[in-house]
Amino acid sequence: MKPLPLLLLCLMASGCQCGPEVPVPVTLRIRNETSQAIFVDATDDTLGLRVQRRVRGQWYSFVEAPPCECLACDSICGGCACSVPVRPSRVWKLLPEVALEREWEGFVQVDETASCRDDSGALQGCLKPEVPSVDETFRLELCYAVSVPSAGPTDGSAPVPGQLPADAQHCVRQEFTPAEGVVEVRPLPPPPCTEGAACTAPGTLCLEGVCTATCPTHAFPALGGAWQVRVLEPEEQGVPGFFTVRASPGTRRSFTGAGTLTSVRYAQGTLTLHLSRPAVPSGEHKASVSFALPVEAALPLQAGEGVTVHVVDASSDELPENRALTLRDTAGTLLLAADPGQLGAVLSADETAPFAVAPLPAPVGCEDTPCGKRIFHRTGFRLGTGVWELRPGETVELSDPKATWHALNLANSEFLSGACPLKSVMSYVLVQRRGE
Secondary structure, X not given: OOOOOHHHHHHHOOOOOOOOOOOOOEXXXXXXXXXXXXXXXXXXXXXXXXXXXXXOOEEEEOOOOOOOHHHEOOXXXXXOXXXXXXXXXXXXXXXXXXXXXXXXOOOEEEXXXXXXXXXXXXXXXXXXXXXXXXXXXXXXXXXXXXXXXXXXXOOXXXXXXXXXXXXXXXXXXXEEOHHHOEEEEXXXXXXXXXXHHHOOOOOOEEEOOEEEOOOOOOOOOOOEOOEOOEEOOOEEEEOOOOOEEEEOOOOOEEEEEEEEEEEEEEEOOXXXXXXXXXXXXXXXXXXXXXXXXXXXXXXXXXXXXEEEEEEEEOOOOOOOOOEEEEEEEOOOOEEEEEEOOEOOOOOOHHHHOOEEEEEEEXXXXXXXEOOEEEEEEEEEEEEOOEEEEEOOOOEEEEEOOOOEEEEEEEEEXXXXXXXXXXXXXXXXXEEEOOOO
C-alpha cells in the first residue's frame, strides 16, 4: 500500500496544526452580486483584499511578499540596498455581477531581526517567510467605497487614478483555511431608501428604492442638434422701437414687442417670424425673431396674426445662448413658452402663466461624464390645481377652457461637481395645440 503524503495525514488528524513544506496557494475573490458598482483599492495590485492572521485573539494584516528583495532576512545582510518607489493611488471599479480575483501564494512574512546592523548601529529588521498550517484559520478583509469623487469615468476594465475616501468605506470579512483553496467576499447590498436624505454616503442617490452611486442605463435624450431650445437675439428693422428693452441685474435683459406677422419662414430647422406695426408719426416698426425647437413642439402660425413676442436674454460669456421666448395672441393667451433653462429656468411664473414650471428634487437617474456625475430630475408643470411630473423626454397634453397645450420636458439635470460651466439645465417647451 502506498503511504499517504504527510500533508494529507495532517489534514486527517483533528485539530492538527502541521505546517507543510511548501505553501498552499489560495485564490482570493471579490464577487459583486449587488445592484451597484463598488470601488476597490488597486494601488498595490492587491485589489484591496487583505489576508489577516489571528494573534492572541486579534486579527492583523501581514505582508504577503517583501516589497523589495533586500528586506528579506536571507538578503538584507548581503550589502544590497533597495528603494521602494511610491506608487500613485489607483482604484478599480467593480461593476454589478462581476468578479475580480488574485492569488495569495500562501506565505506569511514574519518580522525578524537580522544579525547585521544599519548605519546607526541598530540591528536591522527583516522579513522571514513562514508556511502556515493548511488548517489554520485566516481571515480575508475587503474595504471598498461605492463612490470615489476623485476618479474619472471608467468602464471597470482597468484601474484608474483615484483614492478611496477615508470616511466612506465599507468593510466585509470572511474566514477561511488554506486547505479550502478559494475564499470569496461579497460587498453588502445597498441600503433601502424612500428619499434622498436617507443616502448619506458621498455621491449616492436614492434610485429605485435603494441608495446607490451606480448609474443604471437610461434612455433620456441628450440635448443638442434638433433636441434643444435655441433662440437668437431679436433684431429690429425700420423705425427703431419695436421692442421695449428692460435690463435686470447682471447681463439679463428682456425684449417685449407686439405686432402683426408679415411672414413666417422655416428654413434649416429654424423658424423666423417677421413682425411690424405702425410707428408714430410715420413709418413702421419692424422686427424679427428666430428660434429652433424640436419638431414635437411645432407651432402653426400664419401671416396676418397679431402676436406679442417676449424674449428674456440671460446669456453670459460662459453661456452665450441662454435666451427664452414666449409668444401670446392678441387676447393674451399663451401660444408658446420655450426655455433653454441653462443654470435653471430663465422664464418666471408670471411669464409662463397660466403655467408654473419647476424642477422636482427626487432623482430619476444619473450618468458619469467628464464633468462629473449628472443627476436627472423630473420637471413639474402646474395648471390650476393639476400637476404633471415629466421625466426628461416625456410629453403630456394639458387643457383648460381656453386651449390645449403640449408640454415637453427636453432635459432636467444637474452636476454634483462644478467642473464645467453648465452646472444645471432645465429645458422645456409649452406649445398651444391650435386647430386640433
